[in-house]
Amino acid sequence: MKTINFCFRIHQRFNLKRYRFFEIGNDHYYYDDYANETAIRYTADNCYLEANRVLLDMIRSSNGKFKVSFSISGLALEQLEQYAPEVIESFQELAKTGSVEFLATPYGHSLAAMYNEDEFGEQVKMQANKIKELFGKKPTVFANSALLYSDEIGEMIANLGYKNIVVEGAKHVLGWKSPNYLYSHAYNNKIKLLVRNNKLSDDINYRFSNWTWDQYPLTAEKFIGWIKESPAAENIFTVFMGYEALGVLNNKNSGIFEFFKALPFHAMEQGVGFALPSEICEKNKPVDTLTALYPMSWTDEEKDVSAWCGNELQNEALSKLYNLAERVHLCSDTLLKVDWQRLQDTAHFYFMTTKHYSDGMIYAQKIPYESPYEAFMNYMNVLSDFIERVNAQYPTSIENEELNALLKTIRNQEEVIEHLEKKVKTQKKITETTTKKK
Numbered sequence: 001m002k003t004i005n006f007c008f009r010i011h012q013r014f015n016l017k018r019y020r021f022f023e024i025g026n027d028h029y030y031y032d033d034y035a036n037e038t039a040i041r042y043t044a045d046n047c048y049l050e051a052n053r054v055l056l057d058m059i060r061s062s063n064g065k066f067k068v069s070f071s072i073s074g075l076a077l078e079q080l081e082q083y084a085p086e087v088i089e090s091f092q093e094l095a096k097t098g099s100v101e102f103l104a105t106p107y108g109h110s111l112a113a114m115y116n117e118d119e120f121g122e123q124v125k126m127q128a129n130k131i132k133e134l135f136g137k138k139p140t141v142f143a144n145s146a147l148l149y150s151d152e153i154g155e156m157i158a159n160l161g162y163k164n165i166v167v168e169g170a171k172h173v174l175g176w177k178s179p180n181y182l183y184s185h186a187y188n189n190k191i192k193l194l195v196r197n198n199k200l201s202d203d204i205n206y207r208f209s210n211w212t213w214d215q216y217p218l219t220a221e222k223f224i225g226w227i228k229e230s231p232a233a234e235n236i237f238t239v240f241m242g243y244e245a246l247g248v249l250n251n252k253n254s255g256i257f258e259f260f261k262a263l264p265f266h267a268m269e270q271g272v273g274f275a276l277p278s279e280i281c282e283k284n285k286p287v288d289t290l291t292a293l294y295p296m297s298w299t300d301e302e303k304d305v306s307a308w309c310g311n312e313l314q315n316e317a318l319s320k321l322y323n324l325a326e327r328v329h330l331c332s333d334t335l336l337k338v339d340w341q342r343l344q345d346t347a348h349f350y351f352m353t354t355k356h357y358s359d360g361m362i363y364a365q366k367i368p369y370e371s372p373y374e375a376f377m378n379y380m381n382v383l384s385d386f387i388e389r390v391n392a393q394y395p396t397s398i399e400n401e402e403l404n405a406l407l408k409t410i411r412n413q414e415e416v417i418e419h420l421e422k423k424v425k426t427q428k429k430i431t432e433t434t435t436k437k438k
Contacts (some may be wrong), residue, residue, distance in 0.1 A: 002235050003275045004225055004267065005194065006068045007143065007166060008243040011109045012040055012076040013347040015368060019378055024385045030339065035368070036085045047247035052090040052219035054246075054257050059099045062264040066328070067099045067274040070243070071143040071166075074107030074127045075342060077134065088134060088286055095135040101276040102131045104139035104162055110344035111308055113144060113153045114295060115322040118329065123341070124160050140164065141277040146297040146319075147196060147240070148305070150185045153295065158191050164281040166240060169195045170296045177288065180234035184286035192281045192291055196240040196298060200226070205241040209254045217255070220262035228270040236280055300355070306348040313376040317349060320383055327394040336393075339386055351375035387427040 002204035015035040019027070058066045070091070080087045094100045105129040106112055124142075132138045142162035144153065149167040157165055169179035174195070177183075185191035203223070207213045215222070225238055242249070250256040267274065275283075299307045309315055321343060330338045352372045369375040 002230070002237065002272045003280060004227065004272060005156045005238040005277055005280055006234060007103070007196075007238065007240040007277065008068065008070050008245075009240065010068065010072040010076050010243045011042070011069060012036075012073075012079050013053065013109070013345045014075060014079070014342040015039070016348070016378060016382055019381045021381055024381060025388055028335075028385060028389065030382045030385075031342070036079060040079050040083040043244060043248060044087050045082070047244055048080075048084070048087045049090060050252070050257065051246040052087070052094060054260055055100075056090075056094055056097070058261060058264055059094070059097045060269075064097060064099045065268070066264045067101075067275060067276050067279075068094075069103055069141070069277050071103040071105045071112050072131070073105060073109040073145075074123075074130050075109060076282060077130055094134060095137075095244065095350070099276075101141065101278060102135055102137070102139055103166070103277065104128050104131070104142045106145050107344055108341040108344040109145045109307075110321075110341075111145065111318070111346055111349070112147065112344060113148055113156060114309075115318065116325045117156055119322075119325050119344075120156060120335065121160055122329075123344075124157075124162075126341075141166065141194075141281065143240070146299050146330055148295055148297045150292045150295040153200070154185045154191055154193075154292075155188065158185070163190055164192050164194065164277060165240065166194045166196065166277065167290070167292075168296055168298040168303055169198050170292075171288060172291050172303065173296055177290075178231075178234055178236070180230065180236055180319055181287045182236055182280065182284045182408075183288055183290040186289050186291040189286065189289070192286055194236070194238050194280060195290070196238050198298065200237060201239050201241045204239070204256075204259075205245040205249060208245070208256060208259070209250045220259055223259075224263065224266040224270050224272055227272055236284065236426065238277075251380060264266040308346055311352070311354055311372070313352045313372060314349045315350065317376060317379055317383065320380070320387070324387065324390050327390050331390070331391075331393045336386075337387055343383065343386060348375075348379050352379070 003430060015032040016030055017032040019030060044134040055066075055068055077088070082310045095102070104124055105127055106120065106123040107130070108123055110119075110123060112123055128138050140162070141164040142157050144157070147166060147168040149165065154165060179195040179197045181195070183193040183195060185193065200223075203215070203218060207215070208218050246256055246260065264274070295302050297305055297307075309318055328336065331337070351367060351369055352375045354372050369378065
């Protein structure tokens with residue numbers, strides 16, 4: 001049976017305010033609260049609330065046969081809790097249906113997988129715990145920031161306990177292979193890879209409202225028809241896109257919500273089903289392996305990482321930032337750790353690219369800088385103040401090697417404590433059971 005795997009990515013960055021050189025050392029608050037609240041409220045009112053209502057109705061009217069998953073960053077969840085708590089409540093309603101799955105992803109929507117494995121692990125745990133806290137269940141499927149993936153990153157993800165990963169269907173990795181199958185990691189066949197069908201995803205995301213597109217208008221009947229008419233053996237269609245496709249990139253008047261409402265009817269009529277990522281991975285076996293020697297992503301035509309680390313400005317900023325990782329991991333300053341997460345957001349480095357200022361847009365929002373250099377200078381001013389705060393706790397006179405050794409000792413101690421706590425709980429259960437039997 002042909003199956004559609006709908007996944008939506010939700011992320012909201014913390015916008016940096018205009019931070020001048022003379023503010024370094026004097027002002028430790030870096031964010032434009034007005035811009036943050038405005039962005040959240042606009043997206044909530046035009047996308048999240050309406051889209052969640054539509055999806056909930058689709059699930060109920062189809063008796064749970066329509067299914068969908070979400071990859072929500074921790075930073076997005078933070079801002080939704082603060083500025084639009086009713087959106088969190090609507091996601092909780094969706095979670096109760098049993099037809100919705102929440103995926104694991106880095107808390108800060110960061111590039112940590114490329115720069116610091118320990119930080120990457122911390123962020124994944126943070127986000128998974130947040131999902132459990134809000135929606136009652138820990139994720140079992142992983143989708144990295146911008147679907148960032150390579151063979152090495154796949155191993156890192158597996159080491160965190162995730163054996164099912166959503167990846168981009170990049171041509172230079174797929175080659176002649178179709179994205180509409182389940183694949184496995186290049187040398188670890190326990191790791192299953194769900195591949196994004198970028199054509200079907202972008203047909204909805206970017207082309208749905210494009211009057212010049214030769215397939216315009218896109219109807220539910222036509223979309224399901226494409227899937228039904230695909231080669232018989234192709235049975236997994238992963239449609240992964242930003243949630244803003246519903247109501248922002250394609251506004252309400254475009255017919256985007258009517259398009260989605262009609263999908264279950266036409267799918268059932270054509271014998272096409274819907275499934276959650278975890279269900280697909282459980283019920284299907286990989287047909288082949290995928291090898292990604294270098295990091296790939298879902299961004300731009302190149303599907304690589306050049307959007308974030310393709311020039312000297314970006315690499316300078318990333319180097320300065322991740323050189324602080326060990327010191328930040330050692331500190332106990334809550335506000336410092338909060339800023340650390342927010343400053344790792346991929347958007348800050350995307351603004352420094354020299355490739356995208358012609359259209360002036362990112363994530364369906366206007367780029368807040370006139371040039372990559374302005375984005376770089378503003379970020380580096382903020383980072384300079386952040387570095388001063390970090391160094392105040394762990395001076396630069398302490399070598400990184402010393403910090404690494406100290407950090408290792410602390411982590412070993414934490415593991416020992418965790419092991420002992422589990423042992424105590426197990427012994428307590430045994431004692432209670434024995435007492436009851438007596």
